[in-house]
Amino acid sequence: MVAPAGLFMAIFFIVPLGVLFAYSFGATNGIDVSFGFSLDNYTKVVTSPLFRDLIWRSLWVGSCVGIFSIALAFPLAYAITLGPLQRAGTFVLLMVIVSLFTAYIVRIYAWRTLLGKQGAIGQLLAAAGVPGAPLEALSYSKAAVIITLVSILVPVAVLPLTSALSGIPPACIAAARSLGATAFGAFARITVPLASRGIISAFALTFVIAAGDFITPQLLGGPQAQLAGNAVVSRFGLSFDWPLGSAIAFTLIFLMGALLWAMTLVLRRLGIKDRP
Amino acid sequence: MTTTTSSGPAVAVAGISKRYGAVQALSDVTLAVAPGRFVSLLGPSGCGKTTLMRIIAGLDRQSEGRVLIDGKDMSRTAPHRRPVGLVFQRYALFPHMTVAENVGFALRLRGADRSATQARVQELLDLFQLGQFGGRSIDQLSGGQAQRVALARALADSPPVLLLDEPMSALDLKLRQAMQLELRRLQKQIGATFLFVTHDQDEAMVMSDEIVLMNNGEIVQRGTPEEVYGRPRSLFSARFLGEANLFSGPLRREAGATLLDAGSLLLKSHAAADFAATKGWACIRPEAIRIAASSDNKAERRPNAAAGRVREAIFQGAYRRYVVELDGHSLLVQQPAGSDAVPTFSEADPVSVSWSESGITYIEDADNA
Amino acid sequence: MTYGRTSIIAFTAYTCVLLAFLFAPIAVVVLFSFDSKGIAAFPFQGPTLSWYQAVIADPIIRKAALNSVIVAAGTTLACILIGTSAAFVIARTRSPSTTAFAGLMALPLLLPHLLLGIALLSFFNSIGIGLSLWTAIIGHVLITLPFLVFTLSARIAGIDPQLSEAAATLGASPAKAFATVTLPLIRSAMIGAALLVVAWSLDEFSVSFLTIGSSNTLPIIIWGQMRAGVSPTVNAISALMVLATILLVCVVHRLADLKFR
Numbered sequence: 001m002v003a004p005a006g007l008f009m010a011i012f013f014i015v016p017l018g019v020l021f022a023y024s025f026g027a028t029n030g031i032d033v034s035f036g037f038s039l040d041n042y043t044k045v046v047t048s049p050l051f052r053d054l055i056w057r058s059l060w061v062g063s064c065v066g067i068f069s070i071a072l073a074f075p076l077a078y079a080i081t082l083g084p085l086q087r088a089g090t091f092v093l094l095m096v097i098v099s100l101f102t103a104y105i106v107r108i109y110a111w112r113t114l115l116g117k118q119g120a121i122g123q124l125l126a127a128a129g130v131p132g133a134p135l136e137a138l139s140y141s142k143a144a145v146i147i148t149l150v151s152i153l154v155p156v157a158v159l160p161l162t163s164a165l166s167g168i169p170p171a172c173i174a175a176a177r178s179l180g181a182t183a184f185g186a187f188a189r190i191t192v193p194l195a196s197r198g199i200i201s202a203f204a205l206t207f208v209i210a211a212g213d214f215i216t217p218q219l220l221g222g223p224q225a226q227l228a229g230n231a232v233v234s235r236f237g238l239s240f241d242w243p244l245g246s247a248i249a250f251t252l253i254f255l256m257g258a259l260l261w262a263m264t265l266v267l268r269r270l271g272i273k274d275r276p
Numbered sequence: 277m278t279t280t281t282s283s284g285p286a287v288a289v290a291g292i293s294k295r296y297g298a299v300q301a302l303s304d305v306t307l308a309v310a311p312g313r314f315v316s317l318l319g320p321s322g323c324g325k326t327t328l329m330r331i332i333a334g335l336d337r338q339s340e341g342r343v344l345i346d347g348k349d350m351s352r353t354a355p356h357r358r359p360v361g362l363v364f365q366r367y368a369l370f371p372h373m374t375v376a377e378n379v380g381f382a383l384r385l386r387g388a389d390r391s392a393t394q395a396r397v398q399e400l401l402d403l404f405q406l407g408q409f410g411g412r413s414i415d416q417l418s419g420g421q422a423q424r425v426a427l428a429r430a431l432a433d434s435p436p437v438l439l440l441d442e443p444m445s446a447l448d449l450k451l452r453q454a455m456q457l458e459l460r461r462l463q464k465q466i467g468a469t470f471l472f473v474t475h476d477q478d479e480a481m482v483m484s485d486e487i488v489l490m491n492n493g494e495i496v497q498r499g500t501p502e503e504v505y506g507r508p509r510s511l512f513s514a515r516f517l518g519e520a521n522l523f524s525g526p527l528r529r530e531a532g533a534t535l536l537d538a539g540s541l542l543l544k545s546h547a548a549a550d551f552a553a554t555k556g557w558a559c560i561r562p563e564a565i566r567i568a569a570s571s572d573n574k575a576e577r578r579p580n581a582a583a584g585r586v587r588e589a590i591f592q593g594a595y596r597r598y599v600v601e602l603d604g605h606s607l608l609v610q611q612p613a614g615s616d617a618v619p620t621f622s623e624a625d626p627v628s629v630s631w632s633e634s635g636i637t638y639i640e641d642a643d644n645a
Numbered sequence: 646m647t648y649g650r651t652s653i654i655a656f657t658a659y660t661c662v663l664l665a666f667l668f669a670p671i672a673v674v675v676l677f678s679f680d681s682k683g684i685a686a687f688p689f690q691g692p693t694l695s696w697y698q699a700v701i702a703d704p705i706i707r708k709a710a711l712n713s714v715i716v717a718a719g720t721t722l723a724c725i726l727i728g729t730s731a732a733f734v735i736a737r738t739r740s741p742s743t744t745a746f747a748g749l750m751a752l753p754l755l756l757p758h759l760l761l762g763i764a765l766l767s768f769f770n771s772i773g774i775g776l777s778l779w780t781a782i783i784g785h786v787l788i789t790l791p792f793l794v795f796t797l798s799a800r801i802a803g804i805d806p807q808l809s810e811a812a813a814t815l816g817a818s819p820a821k822a823f824a825t826v827t828l829p830l831i832r833s834a835m836i837g838a839a840l841l842v843v844a845w846s847l848d849e850f851s852v853s854f855l856t857i858g859s860s861n862t863l864p865i866i867i868w869g870q871m872r873a874g875v876s877p878t879v880n881a882i883s884a885l886m887v888l889a890t891i892l893l894v895c896v897v898h899r900l901a902d903l904k905f906r
Contacts, residue, residue, distance in 0.1 A: 333814055334813075335810050335813065335814070354813075354818070354819075355810070355813040355814055356812075356813045356814070356815075356816050356817055356818050356819075356821075356822075358814075360814065361814060361815070362810075362811070362814040364807050364810075364811060366805070366807065368805055368807040368808050368810065368811040369811075370808060370811070370812075370826055371808075371830070372826075372829045372830055381812070381815050381817075381825075382815040382816050385815065385816045385817055385821065385825075386816060429811075429815065430814070430815070432815075433815070433816065
């Protein structure tokens with residue numbers, strides 16, 4: 001029964017990842033890629049300030065996007081599960097899903113029409129007589145990348161949060177209140193810990209997508225806000241250095257995994273035992 | 277309606293064992309059920325009764341042993357080729373079909389023509405007082421209606437054997453009692469063999485021609501309800517069916533009678549002459565004990581009688597129950613209520629109790645459970 | 646629990662603002678797709694359908710749209726063929742190997758699409774397979790298969806396994822029981838999941854970009870036009886893609902109250 005899917009995953013998932021990993025120890029002469037057992041590529045990634053900066057920035061942007069997405073998504077998820085908007089929940093969730101399934105590239109394009117140098121927001125503000133200086137900081141910047149990614153990934157965060165919060169029996173919260181907890185106390189001591197599994201998976205999903213993105217920084221980032229993904233793509237494109245690109249990618253993935261792992265360890269120390 | 281080609285058993289299992297990994301669910305079960313009988317497989321949960329039923333239906337495969345249905349060896353036959361119907365505990369009605377489509381499912385599979393199917397479905401719906409519900413969807417039914425649809429569906433193709441897996445467990449008590457009588461009447465009417473799985477001893481006694489009592493994957497005792505209740509052959513039987521006062525002690529024979537010495541109590545019966553054990557148990561059902569007022573509770577020891585004091589008196593509507601404190605024993609006594617002929621007692625009243633020899637059943641000390 | 650007026654107003658306002666944050670940029674794009682000026686900039690000059698006419702007339706865009714449809718159709722078909730049996734296994738069996746299999750199936754969801762894309766690119770390159778729509782389909786299947794498998798297995802797990810047994814005791818062979826009982830019960834979930842795979846595949850960019858070679862899909866056209874500078878047809882293409890997404894999601898919603906995750 002598992003044969004078709006298992007076979008597909010073996011041939012087109014496990015083997016390709018293995019080939020890519022093997023490439024990261026290889027070399028290129030500009031025309032062909034050769035396999036090898038050299039750590040040169042990883043040495044280059046670790047020692048070059050350029051790649052270190054890019055990878056560090058990817059992790060930083062990914063974490064910011066993850067945290068902001070959850071911060072924005074949580075009140076919505078709460079409102080439609082335990083909060084006062086349960087009746088409208090189906091409709092709100094449908095809107096969220098429409099947004100989720102709207103093409104990534106279209107949403108990035110849409111934000112560029114708003115945030116870009118000729119963007120609509122800039123024009124509106126200019127027409128209203130607001131000086132353009134803060135706007136320059138907004139377009140083609142790390143802030144533009146983060147705003148766009150948060151807007152794209154809020155729907156991704158809403159779904160696990162909604163499913164976690166809808167699993168909390170309202171009686172638990174009522175019981176805490178009847179035992180003397182304030183509304184905030186019940187929220188902090190009951191609701192958030194019980195939703196921790198959803199919070200962790202929301203963070204993991206949004207963090208992974210944002211930290212691994214190359215489209216948004218390419219189209220909205222400008223030179224100061226490029227991420228590691230851009231370096232990878234350009235190694236697989238114009239500059240044709242697949243082994244180095246592969247080494248950058250695996251270094252990034254390794255550090256992303258380490259960060260998520262460290263986060264779950266810390267949370268487990270704090271007494272939250274769910275794994276993402 | 278029911279076709280039985282031979283006069284042998286409708287269902288027989290021989291030497292059936294079933295293991296799930298290290299767990300022995302059934303060990304060496306042999307049982308033959310005569311055609312047209314209503315037989316209950318009774319036992320606590322986990323005793324293997326449902327597994328046995330599923331093996332008969334072909335839904336589980338036995339580790340060892342044979343299944344014969346209407347004389348034919350069907351040990352390896354796929355479930356859809358076995359001439360048995362099955363009513364599931366949670367009914368398992370098809371949610372994407374109407375009531376009528378559910379009932380007609382087996383007939384449509386067999387390729388019966390449209391009008392014949394329709395006629396048979398209507399006949400069954402009428403039989404189960406579901407005449408107007410044919411077009412309803414399953415989620416519009418009450419528990420009792422869903423249960424009747426499940427029965428009608430299983431009976432549509434007139435299987436000679438119907439297996440029922442605790443079909444009443446989801447119904448409330450009143451409905452369950454009504455359905456018990458209805459089901460028994462139905463079985464007599466259509467004449468099929470019913471094999472009814474239940475953990476409810478009252479249900480088994482109300483409905484069955486025969487009870488097969490199971491425990492730990494084995495058949496413990498089988499017989500009519502009267503036999504199994506009245507003459508338990510093991511401590512398990514005595515305790516599982518109804519309530520029992522049980523006394524243990526050495527046994528001795530004396531002038532054709534068997535006596536059990538339980539300290540302050542002496543139990544004596546002529547009925548158990550063939551009982552050879554030297555140590556064992558005596559079982560007396562609470563309703564077999566007479567209770568009377570007494571002034572002296574220091575009476576000398578006589579067989580089948582004792583004196584004591586009422587510790588608890590409980591009124592339960594149709595009857596009264598007393599827990600009587602004897603010297604070193606306590607005794608559960610049950611008396612019909614509502615009759616002026618039966619005296620009543622209160623807590624701390626001194627009483628004497630007695631029972632007739634026929635109320636005593638001796639049990640071997642085999643399973644010291 | 647009951648909520649005061651203030652909290653109802655606060656939550657409603659917040660929800661509206663957040664939905665606006667999600668949809669306002671898209672709304673602006675759709676708005677400008679009808680603007681005769683041709684760039685996404687205020688003021689609005691006047692309604693026109695000329696950009697849509699340009700989109701329909703452009704042979705490159707038409708070819709890309711056709712490619713998008715071909716890739717989406719191929720992806721969806723392959724997902725259903727490969728994923729249905731896997732969904733049954735995950736829903737109906739409990740064993741360490743099933744857990745491991747489910748973990749493997751879920752793994753692509755937890756990795757950046759960039760990594761999957763370059764892995765496939767390296768793989769195809771190393772065994773000498775040229776990039777084409779076929780390789781793009783494989784990339785799309787890799788991304789959407791986990792989604793289909795887990796959506797479907799959630800539905801299958803919700804079906805009482807005794808229904809198949811009941812069908813068997815009523816005389817249905819395993820094939821017949823599947824056709825008359827199981828399939829009708831999962832049909833809506835299958836169609837729903839398949840339509841979401843279609844939506845996902847139509848919108849997919851990063852893996853297509855890395856595995857499709859010289860062919861185009863609509864998202865790749867948008868990417869190309871954006872990098873080349875603002876082209877007015879991008880607004881119209883985007884608006885059409887948004888419309889397709891809304892239609893697909895609404896059909897799925899009407900079809901089956903699918904639980905997402």
